[in-house]
Amino acid sequence: xxxxxxxxxxxxxxxxxxxxxxxxxxxxxxxxxxxxxxxxxxxxxxxxxxxxxxxxxxxxxxxxxxxxxxxxxxxxxxxxxxxxxxxxxxxxxxxxxxxxxxxxxxxxxxxxxxxxxxxxxxxxxxxxxxxxxxxxxxxxxxxxxxxxxxxxxxxxxxxxxxxxxxxxxxxxxxxxxxxxxxxxxxxxxxxxxxxxxxxxxxxxxxxxxxxxxxxxxxxxxxxxxxxxxxxxxxxxxxxxxxxxxxxxxxxxxxxxxxxxxxxxxxxxxxxxxxxxxxxxxxxxxxxxxxxxxxxxxxxxxxxxxxxxxxxxxxxxxxxxxxxxxxxxxxxxxxxxxxxxxxxxxxxxxxxxxxxxxxxxxxxxxxxxxxxxxxxxxxxxxxxxxxxxxxxxxxxxxxxxxxxxxxxxxxxxxxxxxxxxxxxxxxxxxxxxxxxxxxxxxxxxxxxxxxxxxxxxxxxxxxxxxxxxxxxxxx
Amino acid sequence: xxxxxxxxxxxxxxxxxxxxxxxxxxxxxxxxxxxxxxxxxxxxxxxxxxxxxxxxxxxxxxxxxxxxxxxxxxxxxxxxxxxxxxxxxxxxxxxxxxxxxxxxxxxxxxxxxxxxxxxxxxxxxxxxxxxxxxxxxxxxxxxxxxxxxxxxxxxxxxxxxxxxxxxxxxxxxxxxxxxxxxxxxxxxxxxxxxxxxxxxxxxxxxxxxxxxxxxxx
Ligand code: SF4
Numbered sequence: 001x002x003x004x005x006x007x008x009x010x011x012x013x014x015x016x017x018x019x020x021x022x023x024x025x026x027x028x029x030x031x032x033x034x035x036x037x038x039x040x041x042x043x044x045x046x047x048x049x050x051x052x053x054x055x056x057x058x059x060x061x062x063x064x065x066x067x068x069x070x071x072x073x074x075x076x077x078x079x080x081x082x083x084x085x086x087x088x089x090x091x092x093x094x095x096x097x098x099x100x101x102x103x104x105x106x107x108x109x110x111x112x113x114x115x116x117x118x119x120x121x122x123x124x125x126x127x128x129x130x131x132x133x134x135x136x137x138x139x140x141x142x143x144x145x146x147x148x149x150x151x152x153x154x155x156x157x158x159x160x161x162x163x164x165x166x167x168x169x170x171x172x173x174x175x176x177x178x179x180x181x182x183x184x185x186x187x188x189x190x191x192x193x194x195x196x197x198x199x200x201x202x203x204x205x206x207x208x209x210x211x212x213x214x215x216x217x218x219x220x221x222x223x224x225x226x227x228x229x230x231x232x233x234x235x236x237x238x239x240x241x242x243x244x245x246x247x248x249x250x251x252x253x254x255x256x257x258x259x260x261x262x263x264x265x266x267x268x269x270x271x272x273x274x275x276x277x278x279x280x281x282x283x284x285x286x287x288x289x290x291x292x293x294x295x296x297x298x299x300x301x302x303x304x305x306x307x308x309x310x311x312x313x314x315x316x317x318x319x320x321x322x323x324x325x326x327x328x329x330x331x332x333x334x335x336x337x338x339x340x341x342x343x344x345x346x347x348x349x350x351x352x353x354x355x356x357x358x359x360x361x362x363x364x365x366x367x368x369x370x371x372x373x374x375x376x377x378x379x380x381x382x383x384x385x386x387x388x389x390x391x392x393x394x395x396x397x398x399x400x401x402x403x404x405x406x407x408x409x410x411x412x413x414x415x416x417x418x419x420x421x422x423x424x425x426x427x428x429x430x431x432x433x434x435x436x437x438x439x440x441x442x443x444x445x446x447x448x449x450x451x452x453x454x455x456x457x458x459x460x461x462x463x464x465x466x467x468x469x470x471x472x473x474x
Numbered sequence: 475x476x477x478x479x480x481x482x483x484x485x486x487x488x489x490x491x492x493x494x495x496x497x498x499x500x501x502x503x504x505x506x507x508x509x510x511x512x513x514x515x516x517x518x519x520x521x522x523x524x525x526x527x528x529x530x531x532x533x534x535x536x537x538x539x540x541x542x543x544x545x546x547x548x549x550x551x552x553x554x555x556x557x558x559x560x561x562x563x564x565x566x567x568x569x570x571x572x573x574x575x576x577x578x579x580x581x582x583x584x585x586x587x588x589x590x591x592x593x594x595x596x597x598x599x600x601x602x603x604x605x606x607x608x609x610x611x612x613x614x615x616x617x618x619x620x621x622x623x624x625x626x627x628x629x630x631x632x633x634x635x636x637x638x639x640x641x642x643x644x645x646x647x648x649x650x651x652x653x654x655x656x657x658x659x660x661x662x663x664x665x666x667x668x669x670x671x672x673x674x675x676x677x678x679x680x681x682x683x684x685x686x687x688x689x690x691x
Contacts, residue, residue: 024671027671027672028671028672031671031672032672042515043515044515044516045512045513045514045515045516048512048513049512049513052506052507052512052513055506056506056507059502059503059506061489062489063489063494063499064485064489065482065485065486065489066496066499068481068482068485069482078654084476084477084478084481085477086477086480086481087477090477134679135669136667136669136670136678137667137669140669140670153668153669153672154669155669155670158670159671160670160671160673163670180670180671180673180675181675183670184667184670184675184677184678185677187678188590188677188678188679189590191679192590192679195679196588211650212650212654214654214658220665220666220667220668220678221665221666221667221678221679221680222622222665222678222679222680222681223678223679225618225619225621225622225657225659225680226619226622226623226679226680228657229618229619229622229657230619240481240485245503245506246503246507246650247640247641247644247650248507248510248641248644249503249506249507251639251640251641251644252507252513254640255513255515262668264534265515265529265534265604265605266605266607266660266662267662268661268662268663268664268665268666269659269660269661269662269665270607270659270660270662271657271658271659271660272654272657272658272659273656273657274654274655274656274657274658275654275656276656277656278612278613278655278656280613280614281612281613281614281655281656282569282612282613282614282615282616282617282618283612283617283618283619284612284618284656284657292481294477294481294484298481298484298485298488299484299488301484301485301488301489302487302488302489303488
C-alpha cells in the first residue's frame with residue numbers, strides 16, 4: 001500500500017465523522033477485549049509465560065545471525081529454497097521471478113502482514129498473476145479495493161451491512177441472506193474452486209523454527225492449508241524477527257498469541273511446514289520457497305527500538321487503544337496501525353513521513369499492559385517524540401508550549417505557583433460539574449473527549465497538605 | 475554484495491558484543507524452556523482423556539465426542555452420527571490401514587471431496603489434552619486436504635495416543651533431529667472466522683462440524 005501517514009490529521013478528521021466506522025469499531029473492539037480478558041483469567045500461568053516469552057524473544061534477537069543461519073541450513077536440508085531480501089523491492093522481485101518461472105496464472109494467498117509490508121499484490125501484478133485473497137477479511141477488502149485496517153482482522157472497519165451489500169454486488173451467486181452465517185457461506189462458495197486450481201500458494205509465517213527449519217502458520221479458517229497444499233509452488237515471505245530457537249519456544253509464544261489476538265487458547269489450525277512434498281506424499285507442493293525479509297529490522301537491532309522486534313503481531317495493543325478505537329486503522333495511513341504501528345512506521349520509513357503518529361497517543365499505558373511480550377510501546381513513542389524534538393520536527397506551537405513549560409519547570413517556586421493556579425482555574429472552569437467540555441485553545445482536542453474536573457489542588461499541594469495533616473495528627 | 479551478506483553483516487554489527495560459542499547459546503536456549511510446567515495450564519486431578527473430552531467439546535472448540543471400546547465399532551458409531559443428522563451414508567475414508575481394514579459396508583465411499591458438502595473420516599495420530607486438539611501429519615496414506623475439504627470431519631482417535639501438552643508431542647516425535655513430515659497440523663475444532671464484526675461463525679472454508687470417535691482400546 002502507499003503510505004500516507006503524513007496525512008494523519010486529515011485522515012483523523014475524516015474518520016471521526018464516519019458513522020459506519022464508529023459502529024464497526026465499537027461492535028468489534030469490545031468483544032475482543034472481553035474475550036481476551038476471560039481467557040487470560042483462566043490461565044494463571046500467564047504472568048510466567050509472558051516473562052518467558054519476552055526472554056525467548058530477547059535471547060533470539062541477541063543471537064539473530066546465529067539462528068537465521070541455523071534456520072537456513074535446516075530449511076535447505078528439508079528441501080526449501082531460501083532467499084534473502086534486504087528491501088521490499090528485492091522481496092517483490094524474488095516473488096515475481098518465482099511466479100514467472102512457474103508459469104503461474106493464479107495465486108491464492110493467506111494473509112500475512114509481511115506480505116502487505118513488501119507489497120505482495122504489486123509483485124503478483126508485475127508477474128501477471130491473478131491474486132486471490134483467501135482470508136475472509138482480506139477477501140472482503142480485496143472486493144472493496146481497500147487496505148487492511150487491523151493486523152489480525154483487516155476488515156474491522158466494515159459493518160456487516162457493508163459486507164452484505166458488497167457481496168450482493170460482487171459475488172457470482174449472491175448470499176442467501178444478510179445474516180453473518182450466510183455471508184460466510186457465500187465467501188466459501190466463491191472461493192472453493194479457486195483454492196483447488198491455483199498455481200501458486202503464498203503464505204507468511206507466524207514463527208520460524210531454527211532447529212528444524214519449519215515455518216508455522218496459525219489460522220482459524222484453515223485457509224493456510226488450503227492455500228499451501230494444492231498448488232505446485234508454495235512461497236513463504238517472512239520477516240527475519242519471526243525466528244525462535246525450537247518447538248518448545250514456539251509453544252510458549254503460541255499460547256500467548258492465540259489468547260492475546262482472539263481470546264482463544266489456541267487457534268483452530270496450527271501447522272508446521274517442513275518443506276516440499278515428500279516423494280510418496282499424497283499431496284503438497286513440489287516447489288517450496290522461503291523469502292527472509294529484513295526491511296529495516298536489522299537497523300532496529302542494538303538500538304532503543306530493538307524491543308519492537310519482539311512483536312508477535314497479535315493486535316492486542318490496537319484493540320485496547322483509545323485512539324485506534326476512535327479513528328480506526330486506516331487513519332494511520334500505513335501497513336501497521338495502532339500503537340505498534342506508530343513505532344514501526346517511523347522506524348521503517350522516516351520520522352518526518354510519520355511525524356504525527358508518535359504524538360497520537362495518550363500514554364495511558366494500556367498497550368504495554370496487554371502486550372504478551374511486554375513491549376514498552378509508550379516509552380518508544382516517547383523516544384520518537386524526543387527524536388522529533390532533536391530533529392526540529394515538533395510543531396511550532398508545541399515547541400513554544402514545551403519551551404515555556406521547560407522554563408517554568410526548572411524554577412520550582414514558579415512551577416508550584418503556576419500549577420496550583422491552573423488547577424484552581426480548571427476547577428472554576430468546570431463550573432462545579434465533573435467534566436470540562438469546552439476550553440479556549442483546546443476546542444479541537446475536546447471536541448471528541450471530555451476532560452475530568454481536576455482534584456482539589458495540584459499533586460504537590462495535595463501531598464504537602466496530607467503530610468501536614470499526618471504531622472499534626474502525631 | 476548479496477542481500478544475504480548485507481543482512482547478516484548488519485545483524486552481526488549490531489549484536490557483535492553477544493557473539494559466543496554455539497554450545498553456550500544452546501544451553502541458554504534450553505534454560506528458557508526448562509521446567510515447562512511453569513507455563514503449561516495445569517489440569518490436576520483430571521485424567522488426560524477427561525481433560526481432552528472436556529476441551530474438545532467446550533463452547534470454544536465445539537466438537538462432539540462419542541466413545542467406543544474397539545476400532546471395529548467405529549463404522550457403526552459413524553453411521554449413528556450421520557443418521558442422527560439426517561446425512562446420507564456417504565463418506566471419504568483416509569487411505570490408511572487402520573481405517574481401511576474396518577467394515578464400511580453400508581456406506582457409499584467418496585474418493586473426491588472437491589464438491590462442497592462431503593464427509594471425511596480420518597485417523598488422528600495424537601490428541602492433546604491441554605487444548606482438545608487432534609494431530610495430523612502428511613504422508614502417503616494421509617492427504618492433508620482430507621482434513622480441510624469436507625463439511626463434516628469425523629476424527630478417529632485412540633485414547634492411548636492422548637498426550638498432555640504440545641511439548642510432549644514434540645518429544646514423542648523425536649525432537650529436532652528426527653525426520654519431519656511435510657506438514658504437521660494441530661486441529662482444534664472446525665474452520666471458523668470472526669472477521670465480520672468479531673462474530674464467531676463456523677464452516678469458513680473447511681469443516682463446519684467435527685465429530686471425534688474416541689476409541690478406548
Ligand atoms: S506490540 Fe505487543 S500487543 Fe501489539 S501487536 Fe505486537 S505483540 Fe501484540
